[in-house]
Amino acid sequence: MAAHNELITTAELADILTRPELRLFDCTTYLEPVPPGSSVPYIAVSGRQTFEAGHIPGANFLDLQGEFSDPNTELRFMMPGTARLEAAFGRHGISATSRVVLYSIGTPMWATRFWWMLRSLGFEGAAVLDGGIDKWTAEGRDIETGLAGGYPPATFTARPRNGLFVNKHDVLAATAEGNTVIVNALGPQFHKGLEPSRYGRPGRVPGSVSVPAATMIDPKSKAFVPLADAEATFAAQGIDRSKRVVAYCGGGISATIDLFQLHRLGYDNLTLYDGSMGEWAKDTSLPIETG
Template identity: 80%
Template sequence: MSGRNGLISTAELADILGQADLRLFDCTTYLEPAPEGSSLPYLAVPGRHTFEAGHIPGADFLDLQSEFSDPNTELRFMMLDVAHLERAFGRHGVSNGSQVVLYSIGTPMWATRFWWMLQSLGFESASVLDGGLDKWKLEGRPLETGPAQGYKPATFTAKPKTGFFVDKHETLAATSERGTVVVNALGPQFHKGLEPSRYGRPGRVPGSCNVSAATLLDPKTKAFVPLGEADAKFKAQGITKDKRVVAYCGGGISATIDLFLLHQLGYDNLTLYDGSMGEWAKDTSLPIETG
């Protein structure tokens, strides 16, 4: 089901609903405007309300910010330590023998973030639902309402892999490495610094190219664009398989859409700057580029 690319279609998921080893999760979070005077760029609101209004039958709900992110930092959605994540996934019934399917609403970025985290923990049997709940509903497939029933707790043992996450120092070093390309997944207006940034200083990591995550999705179905089209977008920005790729965005979420598609295309040397512009734009010791 997952194999190299970790993508599952709505038809494929419909065929395996109810299988004993399936662990199906809605991962949706909503980014709401922060109150006036807040130091936070936005409020992270778990999508539990939309989950209860309608979810794929049998699904459980994962709350990225409160249960799967580091609470001891001002930055949202930072990667937690391995032991915490083992316990959190285990609480939701994930064992090393599970087949995990992840989806979200409006954008796959919440699902691809969980996929990236699981990859870094050495868990290979996770797939992202192409088109998420949007495509599932467009096709008139069944929904269930009400709170999550959850899965029976299990034991999850990670086999952590290095290189999946980098910090600001490694990202700064990457800007001057000949064999590395840094890619920004935010929209072009933010990449160029043409609009005020909710993260701090407008602009980008110097020398980074731009493949906006939004351009990698079908606006109607929220499915990923065909791989050939994605490949052309990456290659047009000088991203080739012989280079290491460091991806970033605002909070380390939408960049995982770029990373997910690069993985599908057979790119191997991929990493995520977890702090992204949430950290970079505020730290005045770091250079920033506009225009």
């Protein structure tokens, strides 16, 4: 089993906390409900307040919606242009020689989203903290409070990779491709269209298979499940290394958990539908499947 090492344990992080090349970030965002009849699926709230209440010593904060998403679309968290990302990551002190460690509270999906974004820009030096700050605090490790100290600004030079993000037209075409498997990371009730969806029409992209992101995480420790378990879950849905994988969810966030595990397993033909159901469910020209 060929595995990649973009996962770092709490013990490994503790050993490198004082290294000058380390760039450690809390990436947390919260999704709050909206009033009935609202045209948006949720309100995205920065996790800066909980960061200031307690973070891993030396960490700084990345605001996904505020700094690292396209401001010119109604869809939340869409990948912005390369120049905007180069400037933003550079402001936070990331350069080619940085060792980046990403974590979030409660779920790793905000950390894996940033990992995927950095990977799409050609940056290979990022890892996700296994179990996040939840596991760190459960182990009794030190916590720091207060504002982010900030890292010295740096020059971040992107080397974008093609194909790591796709749009609705690419996904529609992929529904007819025999060598592509489309993976839905939302829960099974949303996959089947059994419950109303905050994104619009209930259901899934036709032909997609269900691998909920939640099945990749131990609910108690918040750590990733063993790779052998992940491999078995993917294999049960007909996912193998001979096929291209297109992953989606509600807003292009939790699907990066599936992509992170697939990458760790050595899958290399992976892509993310950035708009996900936030776009697909509202576009009545696109087919949708239930049941």
